[in-house]
Amino acid sequence: xxxxxxxxxxxxxxxxxLLAGMIITGAVLLLIIVGxxxxxxxxxxxxxxxKLAGISLRHPMGTDNMGRDVLSRVMYGxxxxxxxxxxxxxxxxxxxxIIGAVTGYFGGMLDEVAMRIIDxxxxxxxILLALVIVSVFGTGWLQLLLSLGIAFIPSFARIVRGExxxxxxxxxxxxxxxxxxxxxxxxxxxxLPNIKGVMASSIMIGFNNAVLAEAGLSYLGVGxxxxxxxxxxxxxxxxxxxxxxxxxxxxxGVVIVLMVLGFAFLGEGLARWK
Amino acid sequence: xxxxxxxxxxxxxxxxxxxxxxxxxxxIIPGDPALRMLGTExxxxxxxxxxxxxxxxxxxLVRYGRWLTGFLAGDMGTSYNYKVPVSSMVLSKIPITxxxxxxxxxxxxxxxxxxxxxxxxxxxxxxxxxxxxANQIIMAIPPFFSGILLTFVFGMIFRLFTPxxxxxxxxxxxxxxxxxxxxxxxxxxxxxxxxxxxLRGSLIDESxxxxxxxxxxxxxxxxxxxxxxxxxxxMIPVITFLGMALADMVAGSIVIEQVFGIPGISRILLTSxxxxxxxxxxxxxxxxxxxxxxxxxxxxxxxxIVDPRIGLKE
Numbered sequence: 001x002x003x004x005x006x007x008x009x010x011x012x013x014x015x016x017x018l019l020a021g022m023i024i025t026g027a028v029l030l031l032i033i034v035g036x037x038x039x040x041x042x043x044x045x046x047x048x049x050x051k052l053a054g055i056s057l058r059h060p061m062g063t064d065n066m067g068r069d070v071l072s073r074v075m076y077g078x079x080x081x082x083x084x085x086x087x088x089x090x091x092x093x094x095x096x097x098i099i100g101a102v103t104g105y106f107g108g109m110l111d112e113v114a115m116r117i118i119d120x121x122x123x124x125x126x127i128l129l130a131l132v133i134v135s136v137f138g139t140g141w142l143q144l145l146l147s148l149g150i151a152f153i154p155s156f157a158r159i160v161r162g163e164x165x166x167x168x169x170x171x172x173x174x175x176x177x178x179x180x181x182x183x184x185x186x187x188x189x190x191x192l193p194n195i196k197g198v199m200a201s202s203i204m205i206g207f208n209n210a211v212l213a214e215a216g217l218s219y220l221g222v223g224x225x226x227x228x229x230x231x232x233x234x235x236x237x238x239x240x241x242x243x244x245x246x247x248x249x250x251x252x253g254v255v256i257v258l259m260v261l262g263f264a265f266l267g268e269g270l271a272r273w274k
Numbered sequence: 275x276x277x278x279x280x281x282x283x284x285x286x287x288x289x290x291x292x293x294x295x296x297x298x299x300x301x302i303i304p305g306d307p308a309l310r311m312l313g314t315e316x317x318x319x320x321x322x323x324x325x326x327x328x329x330x331x332x333x334x335l336v337r338y339g340r341w342l343t344g345f346l347a348g349d350m351g352t353s354y355n356y357k358v359p360v361s362s363m364v365l366s367k368i369p370i371t372x373x374x375x376x377x378x379x380x381x382x383x384x385x386x387x388x389x390x391x392x393x394x395x396x397x398x399x400x401x402x403x404x405x406x407x408a409n410q411i412i413m414a415i416p417p418f419f420s421g422i423l424l425t426f427v428f429g430m431i432f433r434l435f436t437p438x439x440x441x442x443x444x445x446x447x448x449x450x451x452x453x454x455x456x457x458x459x460x461x462x463x464x465x466x467x468x469x470x471x472x473l474r475g476s477l478i479d480e481s482x483x484x485x486x487x488x489x490x491x492x493x494x495x496x497x498x499x500x501x502x503x504x505x506x507x508x509m510i511p512v513i514t515f516l517g518m519a520l521a522d523m524v525a526g527s528i529v530i531e532q533v534f535g536i537p538g539i540s541r542i543l544l545t546s547x548x549x550x551x552x553x554x555x556x557x558x559x560x561x562x563x564x565x566x567x568x569x570x571x572x573x574x575x576x577x578x579i580v581d582p583r584i585g586l587k588e
Binding site: 134261 | 295303413417532547548559562
């Protein structure tokens with residue numbers, strides 16, 4: 001155990017990507033977790049006498065055009081972004097895995113039909129697909145979560161299907177079949193655990209894409225509705241005050257970048273793990 | 275040839291499935307289109323008459339057939355809000371969005387391929403490491419944020435373009451292109467980073483293959499092996515990726531047009547979504563999907579030309 005610990009420590013010290021990823025992700029998580037229990041101000045509280053204030057002790061990230069505290073809004077907005085990104089990846093990965101595993105394993109007509117639909121959905125860039133679904137469901141963070149979740153299913157389904165197809169012809173599956181393992185058990189107990197490496201990396205990438213897609217869509221104004229804060233919406237509000245209050249633009253933007261970057265570094269670090 | 279025909283067949287099937295999905299998605303929306311067009315105060319008789327006129331009482335399959343044949347003939351329906359044909363609203367905007375996407379694509383290809391080759395050639399060197407870290411950071415910046423930053427730096431500080439001062443292609447083509455340069459760059463940046471990373475990895479993998487070693491042993495120098503042998507094979511996965519990236523750029527321009535205040539497809543799409551003007555949304559979504567699917571088809575063909583093995587395997 002002691003030996004493992006030291007090798008872990010050594011690994012982290014030598015693996016700059018992993019270390020940087022842990023620090024950045026940790027900082028963002030800290031911001032979100034602290035925001036759960038304490039925020040300097042109510043994120044929706046306006047103060048007409050302090051519009052577009054610069055950085056100060058009272059407002060570490062300044063205030064916005066309605067005198068709301070940017071730090072509090074960033075805390076609230078990044079919580080929403082994280083929540084939607086996790087939800088999106090969960091919906092996409094679970095549904096995608098089920099669809100991909102079942103179609104890949106059983107094949108035949110079902111597979112053909114499902115793959116044509118998945119191909120068709122795949123033809124839509126996910127932001128566009130989400131826009132279609134938002135226009136059907138209406139705007140709001142829950143609708144956004146559902147839309148992005150559905151939009152992320154095809155890519156997961158494709159990956160899982162490919163992996164299941166690859167595993168299906170392997171010896172251990174043939175062996176299990178000879179013993180008389182049922183189809184369901186075969187998929188969930190024998191095949192799926194063997195593709196968890198591929199799944200882990202696609203979940204990592206999916207998470208980052210989800211953060212970026214959420215930010216993009218809420219920038220367009222289809223995410224959580226005012227007065228509630230979202231990072232993307234803050235950016236689109238802040239854009240016209242870029243010259244007078246640069247921090248109002250920079251803070252939400254940088255938080256989005258850090259969220260994605262931290263995770264990307266973690267992924268890169270894990271890939272280099274020896 | 276057989277390969278092309280098969281791919282063409284698949285493209286048509288995908289297009290049909292997409293059209294069914296889009297049509298169904300917009301048919302299940304609660305609410306009566308006739309009522310929406312006339313306003314809530316219309317008399318029931320008038321609503322019924324309009325429903326007849328719009329053909330809303332026909333079975334789903336008939337409506338789908340009519341919509342599809344209409345679409346193919348260039349009739350995309352009538353906007354609920356503006357009461358004008360959708361095609362007149364949309365068609366003049368397509369060149370703007372498409373020009374931007376193509377410029378972004380060209381930027382991606384022109385910048386990322388040399389960079390990918392340089393990083394792979396100097397693998398592990400200081401330049402390589404700097405570019406790789408910069409790559410990771412650029413990939414994490416959403417295009418609309420880099421768009422805002424580009425506006426700030428090049429528009430407001432260096433004054434290379436006037437933010438919000440869009441010039442339409444019908445007025446002055448060269449200023450139109452110049453205005454689109456920075457939006458295109460904003461779209462291209464993350465794609466450039468991804469392409470460099472991919473090409474670098476692919477080049478390094480390929481250069482360790484046996485054929486590369488054979489080429490060396492036959493007296494080729496590094497550049498000879500790289501450009502005459504390795505690069506061609508290493509490009510294969512990159513081409514697939516670039517195809518997907520081009521499709522993504524068309525969709526990504528929706529957000530960027532908003533950032534730079536370009537009156538392209540995006541503005542109509544967003545206002546139509548918030549006004550629930552479904553024929554317009556439907557037409558734009560279908561249009562973008564067609565572009566994306568066509569691009570994918572072309573990529574398949576190019577793929578085949580670059581790598582003749584593809585046809586043999588199947």
